[in-house]
Amino acid sequence: MKFKLFSLMVLFLCTYGSNMFSQTDEKHTLSGYIKDAGTGEELIQATLFVEELGIGNVSNDYGYYSITLPNGIYTINFRYLGYEDQRVKVELNEDKRLDLNMSDASSNLEEVTVVAKEKNKNVSSTKMSTINLKVEAIKKLPALMGEVDIIKAIQLLPGVKSMGEGTSGFYVRGGNADQNLVLLDEAPIYNSSHMLGFFSSFNPDAVKDMNLYKGAIAPRYGGRLSSVLDIRMKEGNSKKFSGAAGIGLIMSRLALEAPLGENGSFIIAGRRSYLDLVAKAYLKTMPPEKRFIDDFTFYFYDLNAKANYQIGENDRIFFSGYFGRDVMAEPEQGFDVDYGNKTTTLRWNHIFSPKLFSNVSAYYSNYDYALGLDADLQYIDWKASLSEWSGKADFNYYLNPKHTVRFGAQVIHHDLEPGEVVLSENDSVISTLNIDNAKSLENAIYLSDEWEVNNKLKIDFGVRASSIHNLGPGKHLNLQDDYSIQDTTTYEKGFYNSFYNLEPRIGIKYSLDNKQSIKASYNRTAQYIQQASNGNSSTPVDIWFSSSPNVKPQLADQFTLGYFRNFNDNQLEFSAEIYYKNFVNSIDFKERAQILLNENLEGELRVGEARGYGLELMLQKNVGKLTGFVGYTYSKIEKKIDQINENNWYNAKYDKPHDLTLTLSYEIKKRLSASANFVYSSGSAVTFPTGKYSFQGTVIPVYSERNGERLPDYHRLDCSVTWKNRTHKKDKPEKLKRFQSEWVLSLYNVYNRKNAFAINFRQEEGGNATYAEKSAIFSIVPSFTYNVKF
């Protein structure tokens, strides 16, 4: 395997190497950063188009662009969603650096032409199964309690499923929640939700840009099977001191940004919920006999911080961090849980030459949780964590307008601490169970090329070679065929088990004409640490496993075919994609698994396969007073795992075949807008009792096959109205006011649908009959929020 990999890399370098380090005399390179004129923020995926040659390029994840052209005079058209177009005349007779500042269209009183995207970009790009989301667009959507939520917005997209309110995570094209790589400034976030899934971990005031890759995942990403959600934090305003704040019913937030001297900037943003404080104050006003709860704790907070500094023309360093925590306790019920993520990223951007850009970074990410349960006389205290640190280097080489080559490498050190469980009674410890830590080293190198073969055909292709090595010192439980422990092997310091995988990725676009194209992609992904959930939905205390001699890495192969077409002069974008996905070494807990106080957790896992397929349709309108999209997904995801469901295929719990979303935003007046969401989906797959019988006087339920039944269908309508206060000074209409504010009134679940969170079965009083009882979390939820920017 190692030899084959080396040969492949050599072949690739031989093919392109001669060009990578030499230039012809007739061509020169135009390069630089594209930035927001008001804040100095780099603009990701801004497009530049050379009008004379009909070719173009986009800025990379760090706002850097580069294009090599024959000597000459060119008109370059720069475009970015929501910004004024810029046409720049450039005489190119030597390598030129052009850092471009683009103006936010909303700050201009004059009517300006704002083009949503480069015309037909979605048709002409090789990208498919990829969605770029702007925070400003998300802010227009109605939100629960008025709190803008990035994950909830993602769950509206075709191919992305949610398990409903009160559950964390999201599910992409048949993948489990743990199969999404959620990156915040390159560091993974293991639990992307607050309050058990009611809110996401991401403060919208600190987020600049995000991309969701459902398929056609670029080789620079790895470690998860199903999707990548790449979220980039703002760099901080390098032009002036500014900020944003919001006051809502359950939380408030504040973000401050400012320049750091002439060459840097920073941002710090925090949120804190205070629902429990408000509720406690209210409860105190009630007579004691009417208080239905006395003592509880229920809050979360998070903090984002980032600073960057430019060192010379070609170097810039960034330092960013995230810290979030949830705390929930209800002493009377004997329950307390707290959990949270923390990350730190240090990044260095360097421009070696106008054609060669590099990003070198190191990060640390940690997720930990503690759970306390009062089980009658005994108390269970469970603590667990997982952390990783990583170093990586990414290079973009802009060979010529037809080839952009990317290559890089990454090393990740995983440290999983599955748990220390203490069982105590009357404050005396009865027993303690320490499940051994699992340490491993995950490595990857990748190489890819974006190749524009001709005007009609574009190919993105590459390969990622990845591996994992379990690290000693440590103990490994050797399991027998029946998964019981045979014996234990103790390993000294060093590697003791390795897996290697080659992950080819390819995406092809063929233009039928300039308004429609067909795209296809294939990608293989490998995942080395994974989560297994024993319940019906993901929770913050689900257990993570590293690949080991007992748990092979999971693999997924995804094939996608799509048709893309634009109508009405690019005002309407339509896409249809079908996919098939095959999962290898898929895991699930065995039937009747015991995960508490069990040191042989690997022995509770069972391995098998899974398959998913689906059709995703999307019609999107990005420009005009009315914007939004309608999306429909039909999908299926099934698993076949050893010893589960009598070895037959069964629905994954997140199998929800039909999914329809409609989101609309309408600008009624310049300062008044209204939005609405409608969502419909099939109910989640569940296991229900379907019959019963008796054995020795005990009535025993007969269950459906695993996940053979469904919760009732889910549907909901949300609406919101946003009223912006005057943006420009009354006496000087050409000047923006220092403070820009708005009121947002939201109605969540407008027609008061009681969507089922769970269904329990109860015994009728005084009889043997049973009835089904639906639990729902929300009725109609009105809310209002006041936001201010300065």
Add this chain to the structure above:
Amino acid sequence: MKISKLILFLSLSFLFAGCFKEEIELDLNQGGNVKMAVEAWITDLDEMQTITLSKTSDYFADFEQTGITDASVEISYDDSTIAFAHSENGVYEAPNNWRAEPNKEYTIKIDYDGQTYSASSFMDEMPDLENVYAEMFDVVNDTALYAILFSFAETPGEGNGYYGVDYRKGDPEWSLTTGGFTNDEYFDGIYIEDASVSFEDYYLGETVVLETFSIGLESSNFLFDIQTEVYREGLFDPPPVNIRSNISNGALGYFIASGAKRVEVVIE
């Protein structure tokens, strides 16, 4: 309503909103999926042995056992085959004079509606119960509460399972879950002293029946499944799954052949 009170009201409605509960109608797929349930637990006790066959019933309906009355039921061991005759509502009785013997493999065969169902179980001998007595363990409201204790020598060799139950003589209310079960994973071959099988409280003057069964490891796992099912509803509960069965051809229930001991204790 003042704005501040409105805010408090809205906040609380969010926090405690998990309280919307209502009865709903569900269309569960029981209709075309009625199965046969087998309740077959034979022992070497000196009494008539019975086997009950029934159909699974609708989950939401009042539970009423629908017996299967027209099946052919027989048990074979060594070279013998014993036919069980139907008496009433799905209960099949062995011939009056037939008694099972321990240390033999028994096989049940049921023919019903053109299908054949079968299972086998080895009848381990239940060791003798020694030193069976009632011990007072608490006094509540001047009334003494007693528990029944006993000892026995566990059969050497792992793989034995035990079920025990005690109940007031003549009390028809006891069920499987009032007793206790275990296997010999942690006490193979040792002498068990002063064991107890239930949390039932007994009073002075009562006659208590103690029954113990040597049921084998697989059958003790079946009883463990039942206990897990009866007491489920927790954060760490696994997804629900049907209780295991050793009956072939998709029938539910279990066939257990167990050696047994029964003693009576008068609390004096």
